[in-house]
Amino acid sequence: MTRRLAFLLAMLALAGPARAQNLTADLSSHIIGITTGFVGANLTLFGTVDKPGDVVVIVRGPPADMMVRKKQKVLGMWINGSSALFHDAPSFYSTASSKPLGELGSPDILTRHMIGLDNLKLQTAEPVAEPRLSEFRAALVRSQQELDLYRAAPVPVTFLGEHLFRADMAFPANVPTGTYSVQIVLLQGGEVIGAQTSSLIVSRIGFSNGVFSVAHHHALLYGLGALVFAVAAGWAASLVFRRG
Numbered sequence: 495m496t497r498r499l500a501f502l503l504a505m506l507a508l509a510g511p512a513r514a515q516n517l518t519a520d521l522s523s524h525i526i527g528i529t530t531g532f533v534g535a536n537l538t539l540f541g542t543v544d545k546p547g548d549v550v551v552i553v554r555g556p557p558a559d560m561m562v563r564k565k566q567k568v569l570g571m572w573i574n575g576s577s578a579l580f581h582d583a584p585s586f587y588s589t590a591s592s593k594p595l596g597e598l599g600s601p602d603i604l605t606r607h608m609i610g611l612d613n614l615k616l617q618t619a620e621p622v623a624e625p626r627l628s629e630f631r632a633a634l635v636r637s638q639q640e641l642d643l644y645r646a647a648p649v650p651v652t653f654l655g656e657h658l659f660r661a662d663m664a665f666p667a668n669v670p671t672g673t674y675s676v677q678i679v680l681l682q683g684g685e686v687i688g689a690q691t692s693s694l695i696v697s698r699i700g701f702s703n704g705v706f707s708v709a710h711h712h713a714l715l716y717g718l719g720a721l722v723f724a725v726a727a728g729w730a731a732s733l734v735f736r737r738g
Contacts, residue, residue, distance in 0.1 A: 516544045516688030517680045524692070526665060527699040534667045537694075539590070539676070540660050547682035548592050549651045550609055551661055553694075555586025555643070556672030559619070562630045562637070578630040579619040585670040587614060587644045590661035592651040599684035607679055607686070611635055611646050642666045671696045 519541025526535045539551060563577040591598065595610045605613045616631050638644035643666070651661045673693055680688035 517549075517678060517690055518542050519678045519690055519692070521676065521692060521694060524694055526669070526694065526696045528669075528671065528697065529699055532667055534669070535665045537663045537665070538660060539663060539678070540658070541678060542657050543659065543680055543688070544657070545680075545682060545687070546656065547680050547687065548598055549659055549661075550592070550595070550598055550607075550648070550679050550681070551590040551651065551663070552607065552609060552675075552677045552679070553586065553588045553590075553663060554584040554608075554675045554677075555670050555696075556584075556674065557582035558585045558670070559583070560634055562634045564629070564633070576626070578622050578627070580616050580630075580634055581619040583616050583634065584614070585643065585672070586665075586674065587611065587638075588663065589645070589648040590651050590663060591648040592653065592659070595648060598681055599686075603681070603684065603686065607677070609679070611644060641668060643668070643670070665696070669696055671698060 519539055522538040522540070526537070541549070543549065560580045560583045561577060562580065589595065589609065595604065598604065598609060601613075604610055608614050614635075616634060618627065618630070622630060635644055639646065649661060649663065651659055653659045673695055676692045676694055678690045678692075679686055
């Protein structure tokens with residue numbers, strides 16, 4: 495709470511210079527460290543605007559290739575059928591907004607800035623004709639939503655007075671690592687009059703980073719270590735039961 499208050503006071507101090515550039519915003523932290531027992535994280539974004547308007551925040555995770563497969567029933571069994579590979583899809587997507595997304599501006603504005611899941615650009619590595627493309631796209635969005643990595647409903651952007659605003663952004667325990675883009679857009683009368691982009695780093699640190707590195711880069715060593723640990727744990731447990 496003390497850190498947030500200090501950050502708020504700093505933003506108030508910047509309110510004067512901010513009026514020369516319409517919009518100034520910053521995160522309470524630009525790093526999320528994933529350690530053992532990580533259960534998610536919450537960050538606060540504070541900002542100031544020169545003119546009254548609507549503020550929307552778009553958070554995109556690092557791009558990744560995602561495969562979507564369509565199940566089909568053959569001889570009473572469900573098997574993988576046709577598939578589509580989406581290239582450079584954001585691994586995480588969420589928004590914050592001072593009003594409902596559909597009321598921010600025209601469909602062209604929302605599409606141009608990828609505001610809302612319906613306007614998220616998801617491109618396949620190979621051309622896919624409609625309506626299959628829409629089906630694959632919907633399946634990808636649905637699977638990411640089930641993992642809490644794509645969020646359709648924006649969290650509120652709250653104005654604290656006429657110029658100062660804040661938004662609380664939550665990240666789940668399974669948040670992907672990498673560099674995130676946090677874009678803040680100021681709209682007035684449905685038109686964009688200011689924008690700013692910040693970076694957010696999500697990284698494993700400490701012991702969990704070592705385990706992750708060994709598991710992904712030295713799979714055989716990791717497997718042998720896990721086997722030795724399991725045998726040792728079983729042997730220790732047997733000794734306890736014998737003594738009992």
